[in-house]
Amino acid sequence: MAPSLLEKLNAKAKERELQKAEPTSKATKVLTAPGTGHAHLAPYRNVKEERENKKQRLQNRASSKTEAKGEASDGNDDEEDDEGELLVRASEDLVESREQQERAEDEDEDGEGDDDDDDGGGDDDDEHDNDVGDSDSLGDVGDTDESEEEEDEGDDAHNEEVAEEENDVDSEQGEAVDDDDDDEEEEQATIGKEQDRENAEDDSGGSDGCGDVAGDAQEDRSQTTHAAEIAAPNASNSEQPSKVTKKKKAGPTLNWMRVPIALGPEDRLPVEEVAGLDPRIARALKRQGMETLFPAQVGLWRESCAGAAEGRDLCVCAPTGSGKTLAYALPIAQGLSKCIFRRLRALVVLPTHDLVLQVIPTMPHTQRIFVL
Numbered sequence: 001m002a003p004s005l006l007e008k009l010n011a012k013a014k015e016r017e018l019q020k021a022e023p024t025s026k027a028t029k030v031l032t033a034p035g036t037g038h039a040h041l042a043p044y045r046n047v048k049e050e051r052e053n054k055k056q057r058l059q060n061r062a063s064s065k066t067e068a069k070g071e072a073s074d075g076n077d078d079e080e081d082d083e084g085e086l087l088v089r090a091s092e093d094l095v096e097s098r099e100q101q102e103r104a105e106d107e108d109e110d111g112e113g114d115d116d117d118d119d120g121g122g123d124d125d126d127e128h129d130n131d132v133g134d135s136d137s138l139g140d141v142g143d144t145d146e147s148e149e150e151e152d153e154g155d156d157a158h159n160e161e162v163a164e165e166e167n168d169v170d171s172e173q174g175e176a177v178d179d180d181d182d183d184e185e186e187e188q189a190t191i192g193k194e195q196d197r198e199n200a201e202d203d204s205g206g207s208d209g210c211g212d213v214a215g216d217a218q219e220d221r222s223q224t225t226h227a228a229e230i231a232a233p234n235a236s237n238s239e240q241p242s243k244v245t246k247k248k249k250a251g252p253t254l255n256w257m258r259v260p261i262a263l264g265p266e267d268r269l270p271v272e273e274v275a276g277l278d279p280r281i282a283r284a285l286k287r288q289g290m291e292t293l294f295p296a297q298v299g300l301w302r303e304s305c306a307g308a309a310e311g312r313d314l315c316v317c318a319p320t321g322s323g324k325t326l327a328y329a330l331p332i333a334q335g336l337s338k339c340i341f342r343r344l345r346a347l348v349v350l351p352t353h354d355l356v357l358q359v360i361p362t363m364p365h366t367q368r369i370f371v372l
Ligand SMILES: Nc1ncnc2c1ncn2[C@@H]1O[C@H](COP(=O)(O)OP(=O)(O)OP(=O)(O)O)[C@@H](O)[C@H]1O
Pocket: 289, 290, 291, 292, 293, 294, 297, 318, 319, 320, 321, 322, 323, 324, 325, 326, 358
């Protein structure tokens, strides 16, 4: 059954309406929403005014933000100035994009309205739709303003937090510097006290009438310092100046302690080759089976009886059974061999009774033994 003329006309009218209702852009889609268009011009003017106000507000806000950041930095910080310029540019770009979008919406609205006027029906609904769309867009702008205000508040809060953190860091650094200064002062005070105490000790040692003891102590210090220099000459350069001053105060040193004489097994010497030994002593040694002198005996003889070593102190350090008893008994016997007086001429002091019993066989002609 063929469609009637009325049905064809209705179908064409629907197609035209569908063509008009087909969305080609976002603005067109908004314009097709249902509503009345009586308030088209008034909201359009309000949009213009609000657009200008909004632009001015954004610019003022950006400029105030830039000034606030500049004051917070207390100086001409180039980076913050750049950030302020970027914010101003961003706000201007946002306003321009909004304006372009709204202009596009207005142009589309005008085009649709003309078409609708030509069609002669549905004008009021479309115009009202445009108003609704504008109000929605303004609502969006309002939302944007609110969101920007929230962002600004967040930025301000963030700036305050950053400022507090910087203050905290500065205060902590200041405390750390104060702590370091306190530690250095304490160290200097301790060093000063030690130096004062050492100087007081040195002064008391020189003024209490114990000059020999003080001199020995100074000698020991100088010997220790000298030994340390010999052992590690480079290390003495890094010592504190106080130890260098000790070296200047040191007195004379004893050669027998500072320069020991080292002896070895090769230093054994036949009895008949011992220079200056009394022949009677040599014969007595051979009678007891002692054909050679041990190294400690040879060394002590050289330092006491041979040469110009008489009259000074000697210190012998040798292992057990190395002949130390005969080592000091030979110089005594050598000295007594030329003495005709019967009186106390030699004294041997031993720490234990057992050691006394060990010494008597080596010195059988000892007249008296005193036990304390
Ligand atoms: N030149 C020598 N030749 C042979 N024998 C010796 C000689 N000198 C010492 N002796 C013997 O060596 C032994 C040890 O000697 P002596 O006791 O003097 O050693 P010492 O170093 O004094 O020992 P200690 O450290 O225990 O006192 C003794 O029996 C002694 O008779």
